[in-house]
Amino acid sequence: MKLLAIDTATERCSVALRIDGQVISRSVDTPRGHADLILALTEELLREGATRLHDLDAIAYGRGPGAFTGVRIAIGVVQGLAFGASLPTVGISNLAAVAQQVAKPGDRILVCMDARMNEVYWGLFSCEETTGLVKPASEERVGAASTVNAAGAQPNTCAGTGFGAYAELAASFGEFPTHPHTLPRATEIALLGEAAFLNGEGRPAQEAQPVYLRDQVAVAKR
Incomplete structure (x- = not known):
């Protein structure tokens, strides 16, 4: 099985490619710039894994909870990639x-x-x-x-x-x-995403949804 996983819900921007149980990954900790960075990391990882989007079985993503903007970035990127390659998606709790x-x-x-x-x-x-x-x-x-x-x-x-x-x-x-310093990573999202997909939990790209847990999503500075 070939599965791509993406996460931008926290300051850690990460992507993982899981192929038949083997994983390669990339991650960068940064407070901003996730939208551009996650696309660059994804392209780099697919190239390293000699894999095209159309070769994948599914795309998993961190669905939240997390930073509002970060979660939305992951949803948008995953939907764009999945629509283009007609792939199912799997949302995993951060x-x-x-x-x-x-x-x-x-x-x-x-x-x-x-x-x-x-x-x-x-x-x-x-x-x-x-x-x-x-x-x-x-x-x-x-x-x-x-x-x-x-x-x-x-x-x-x-x-x-x-x-x-x-x-x-x-x-x-x-x-x-x-x-106390553990942040979510795409590596574990790929592992859990594969299990969820094999359990029949894959969904069309348009059904990829965030989980925020709170109605008030604006982040106040400390």
């Missing part, structure tokens, strides 16, 4: 992509990503013993760090930029191994 990076079979992973406005995007995930893939163990939510505590999340590991941004959150879950 929180799940973070969880997948640190997961071991049997883990329960709490992911909290800095959402600005003194809030975090968060969700709890479990890692399956047989496949090593993460699946949701809670709804994905957005709220203050204290709302994560009140929800009674019971992880055995934690990941995401929210733990570095909010001391209250880090203190509440300080007994667990924590990865």
Whole structure:
């Protein structure tokens, strides 16, 4: 199977090409310029993999939650590429992509990503013993760090930029191994996207949709 994955939901702009279980990837951390950069990275990666768009089976993308502009860029780029090559698309949670990076079979992973406005995007995930893939163990939510505590999340590991941004959150879950600098990557989106596609979750390009979790999407500077 050949699958391209794209993510621009955070300051990390990344793309991955997964061919028969082997992955090559590119990523750049930058606060802006994602629209131009992701196209250049995609072209470079396809050339390295000796693969044309029409050779792909599907395109996966980080559907959010994340920065409003970044999520919209990914949707727009994926729709343009998928329409042109008549390819299905697969949207993958950016929180799940973070969880997948640190997961071991049997883990329960709490992911909290800095959402600005003194809030975090968060969700709890479990890692399956047989496949090593993460699946949701809670709804994905957005709220203050204290709302994560009140929800009674019971992880055995934690990941995401929210733990570095909010001391209250880090203190509440300080007994667990924590990865406070983990950002989503296209590599994990490709892995999860392949599994989702094989499970029949591919959708036409026009159905590619973002997930924001909050109605207010303007980002306030700290």
